[in-house]
Amino acid sequence: MKVAVVGAGAMGCRFGAALGESGRDVTLVDPWLAHVQVMQRQGGLLVDDEQGTRLVKLKATTPEASTEQPDLIIVFGKAMQTERLITAVAHLIGPSTVVLTLQNGLGNVETISTVVPRERIVAGVTTIGTELLGPGHVRSLGDGNTQVMQVDGASGASSTTVLDAFAGSAIAVTESSDVATTIWQKVAFNAVLNTLCTLASVPVSALRSYPEFPNLADAIIEEIVQVGAAEGVVVDKAAVWATIVKATDPTMSGHHLPSMLQDLLSQRATEIDYLNGAVVRRGARHDIPTPVNTVIAHLVRLAEATRSER
Ligand code: NAD
Numbered sequence: 120m121k122v123a124v125v126g127a128g129a130m131g132c133r134f135g136a137a138l139g140e141s142g143r144d145v146t147l148v149d150p151w152l153a154h155v156q157v158m159q160r161q162g163g164l165l166v167d168d169e170q171g172t173r174l175v176k177l178k179a180t181t182p183e184a185s186t187e188q189p190d191l192i193i194v195f196g197k198a199m200q201t202e203r204l205i206t207a208v209a210h211l212i213g214p215s216t217v218v219l220t221l222q223n224g225l226g227n228v229e230t231i232s233t234v235v236p237r238e239r240i241v242a243g244v245t246t247i248g249t250e251l252l253g254p255g256h257v258r259s260l261g262d263g264n265t266q267v268m269q270v271d272g273a274s275g276a277s278s279t280t281v282l283d284a285f286a287g288s289a290i291a292v293t294e295s296s297d298v299a300t301t302i303w304q305k306v307a308f309n310a311v312l313n314t315l316c317t318l319a320s321v322p323v324s325a326l327r328s329y330p331e332f333p334n335l336a337d338a339i340i341e342e343i344v345q346v347g348a349a350e351g352v353v354v355d356k357a358a359v360w361a362t363i364v365k366a367t368d369p370t371m372s373g374h375h376l377p378s379m380l381q382d383l384l385s386q387r388a389t390e391i392d393y394l395n396g397a398v399v400r401r402g403a404r405h406d407i408p409t410p411v412n413t414v415i416a417h418l419v420r421l422a423e424a425t426r427s428e429r
Contacts, residue, residue, distance in 0.1 A: 120284055121189040123148050123211060125182065126196025126204050129249040129378075130221070132257040134193060134290060136166050136175040141288035146178040148185050148208060150200075155179045157255035167258040179255075182207035191217050191284050194231060197382075198224035198393035205234050217280040221245045221265065223309055224393025225302070225401070228270050241281045242298050243267030244305040247290065248375060260375065265290060268298035299352045307343045307359040310394045311336045312366060313379035314415050317389070317422065322376050324369040336363060338411045339395070346398050349405035383422060391419040 120143050124135040127147035139145040147164070149155055158164055158179035166175050182204065188211050196204045201222065212218070212235060219241045220227045228242050246263030265285075269278040278294055285292040295301045312323055315335070319325070326332045340356050347354040365371060379389045395412040402409035 120144065120191065120280075121187060122146070122191045122193065122284060123185065123187070123189040123208070124193045124195055125149075125208050126194055126200055127154070127179070128196065129251040129257055130245070130247070131193065131195035132164050132251065133166075133247065133249040133259055134195065134221075135177055136164055136257070137289040138284060139163075139175050139177045141285075143284060143288075146180060146185065146187060146189070148180055148182055150182060150204075150207070151254070152181060154254040155181055161255055165256040167252065167256070169259075185211055187211070188213045189216060191219060191280055194218060194220045194227070195222060197388070198222055198227055198390045199388055201227050201230045202233075205231050209234055215239075217241060217277045219243070219267065219281050221267070223305060224390050225306055225397035226393055228302075232270075237271045238269065238273065238275065239277050240270045241267050241277050242270050242302060243292075243295060244301050250381075265292045266295035266298070266301055267292055268295040268301075270298065297353075300354065303343065303347045303352045303354045304359050304362070306394055306398070307340050307354055308362050308366070309377075309379075309390075310343060310398065310412065310415070311339050311359075311363060313377040313389075314339075314391070314395060314419055316377045317380040317383055318415075318418055320380065322374045323367050324374055327367050327369075333360075336360070339415060342402065342407070342409045342412050343398050345407050346402045346405065346409065349407055350401060379419070383419075383426060386426065389419060389423060391416055391423070395419070 122138050122143050122145045124131040125148045127149040135145045135147045163174050163176040217239050218235045221243050243266045245265040248260035250258045252258050340359050344354045382389045395416040398412045399409045
C-alpha cells in the first residue's frame with residue numbers, strides 16, 4: 120500500500136516511520152524544505168526511542184514535487200496548515216484515495232471535505248506523543264491509543280483502508296463508534312491543558328499545584344459541553360476529566376510540555392483558533408455565551424502577540 124504523510128512534522132514522521140517499518144511504501148511530504156532535504160540526504164528519518172537511535176528508510180518530498188498517487192494520505196500538519204496542505208496535494212488525490220486526519224482541533228474534516236468526498240475521509244484522535252528534534256530527526260514520547268472512524272458514519276471501505284494500513288505496525292489503531300464525540304472530547308482536553316500550561320509556562324503535572332485547577336477546568340469544559348450539544352455532539356465531562364487526571368499524573372506523562380507551549384516558546388503559531396477559539400466561534404453561531412473560553416483564547420493570543428518582547 121502507498122501512503123503519503125502530508126505535513127510530516129513530529130507526528131507525521133512518527134506515523135510515517137511506523138508504517139514504513141511495517142512494509143508500507145511511505146513518502147513524507149512537507150513544505151519545510153530544510154527538513155525534506157535532510158531526509159533526502161540521509162535516506163530517511165532518524166528516530167529516537169527507548170531502543171536508541173535508528174535510521175528509518177523513507178522517501179521525502181515537498182508538496183509541489185510530489186507525483187505518486189497514494190492509496191492513503193495522512194494529513195498531519197497543524198490545524199492552521201490543513202487548507203494549504205490539502206490544496207497543495209490535490210493533484211495526488213485519485214478516485215479511490217482515502218484521506219485520514221488525526222490532527223487536533225475543530226474544522227479539519229470540514230476543510231478536507233472541500234477537496235475530498237466525505238465517504239473517503241477518515242478522522243480520529245491519537246494520544247501518542249512525539250517531538251521533532253530538528254530536521255529529519257524525531258523522538259517518540261511513549262505510546263498511546265489511536266481511534267478512527269469514516270466521517271460519513273459508515274464502517275466502509277475507507278475505514279478498512281486505514282485499519283489495513285496500520286495492521287501489523289507499531290501503532291495500534293481501533294475503530295471508534297462516535298468520532299465526533301472523540302474529537303470534541305480531545306478538543307476539551309487540549310482546551311484545558313494546552314492553554315493553561317501555555318499561560319502559566321509549566322508542564323502538565325504542575326497544574327495540580329493550583330487548588331482551583333478543577334474549577335477552572337470545569338468552567339472551560341462546561342462551555343464546550345454546551346456548544347457541542349448545540350452542534351449535535353455529546354461531550355462527556357466525566358470522560359474528559361478522567362483523561363485530564365491521567366495526563367497530569369507526574370508518574371505518567373506529567374512532565375511533558377504541551378505542544379502549544381512548545382510552539383509559543385519556539386516563536387511558532389499555536390492552534391488556539393482551532394481549540395478554544397473555534398468553540399467561541401461556534402458558540403456565537405448558536406447564541407451560546409462562552410466567556411471563559413473567550414478570555415482564555417484572548418490570553419493565548421496576547422502571549423503569542425507579545426512573546427518577542429519577553
Ligand atoms: P509539528 O509542529 O511537529 O509539525 C507541523 C508542521 O510544522 C510540519 O509541516 C513541520 O514540518 C513544520 N515544522 C516543525 N518545526 C518546524 C521548524 N522549526 N521550521 C519550519 N517548519 C517546522 O506538528 P505535530 O506536533 O506533529 O502536530 C501535528 C498535529 O498533531 C497537530 O494537530 C497536533 O495538535 C496533533 N498532535 C500532536 C501531538 C504531539 O505529541 N506532537 C500529539 C497528538 C496530536
